Amino acid sequence: MSQLDLLQFHAFCLTRTGTRLDQYAQAIAAAVREGDTVLDLGTGTGILAVLAYRAGARRVYAIESSDAIRLGELLAASTGLTDRIHFIQGSSSQVVLDEHVDVVVGDIHDTFGLQPGGLAALTDARQRLLRPGGVVIPHVIELRIAPVAAADFYAREIDVWAQCVHGIDLRPIRPFAVSHVHAGRFDEGDLLCRPEPIAVIDLRQSAAAHVGGTTTVTVGGDGVVHGLCGCFVTTLAGDIRMGNVPGDSRTTNFAQAFLPFERPVPVSAGDSIEMTLDTRDGHVVRWRAAFSRAGEQPHARFDHSTLHGLLLSRAALRRQAFEYRPALTARGRMERALLERFDGSTTASELQRWLQERFRDLLPTDQEAESFLKATIARCG
């Protein structure tokens, strides 16, 4: 994400996500007691960390992997909270604290529940950094799903790849568009039935990365199904809820997820649709559906996954397997040699000169050598 993208993303989160922040403020006020320590996972601009302090926390650890943490530090400094909020940049799984916190809070939602990796991050924080009996916000995320009629969206996002441009047939690309979880905005009227719960993630105790389930619905009227609408209802704490269910999404203004089918399916009132969802912490998502008329065998079946949407080369595919035996490339050997010179006494300028002398074939220009060096320093030095 570019720095402008970061600003725009957080501006959206802070000003255009309905009453989401109000719900979080209520949940934090309900959970945090005077003198508590709080961990804010994915703090971004640090708003939840400030709210936790206001709710009585004596210390807040605010973790953020992106450079948005600078914005959080600015806000904390401007509100005089520099000593109370400890900002830590990096992956939360790498963070070690001197104490166990009383509350872990994280707003890491996405259109269909948690962001990819969000479940692992919250579970790790709960297991390693939260004291026994401590509070996790959110408590529970319920994933819901419904068949959706989305002709315009489908034409724009899927069938855009079913045309010819200057005589070039784009259809070979279309399967990749089908194999993605898209973000769309749907009204209650677009759904062919009410969204049904398909999986419940209890963040207070769940440890499994796999989330999934099956539900069957009966269609109430005639129409055409283009895919599935995925949405969520989160219980932050107590009875404080937020979500993005079409028709009941006042709390967030989040888009919903659209999981397309390879082709639209006409349906009639009384038809049943069996819908199955599987995901491994959002990294790979699989959605299946079987359409049946009353008392008949399914006449249409779909089995899609984001694994089939990855733009992989054969070499990249091979690297996905545990049996893959990586061997250092020429660039890898260069990086290893460079890292051995990260000894705390050699300057970046000296390292760049050494790189250019030693690896002129791989880094033929000053700019490439500097770029490689700075990227390596950012990760490892």
Added chain:
Amino acid sequence: MFSDVSRQLTDRLRAHSSVLSRELGGETVLLNLESGVYYGLDAIGTRVWNLLAQGHALADVCSIMVEEYDVPPETLQRDLMTLVDELCDKQLLVTVSSAPA
């Protein structure tokens, strides 16, 4: 000879219900979404996977592949059983039936 003495050449197997497969350039990656196990099949493993997916029993797979590859039948059968056992151990394949064809 067989690592799983209960396995029969009449066995038919199919992908575990939680397994996704993606073929590219004659090789395949398998992913069990429940366990998180990734597994890579080379061209020969991919041929085995596809023949099993078509409903062939292990004996049929052996017969077909002996015709296709320059390899002694006993070697192919041993390697096939080793691969199938490993894929079953990793919950990537499950036995559908052991009935004779």
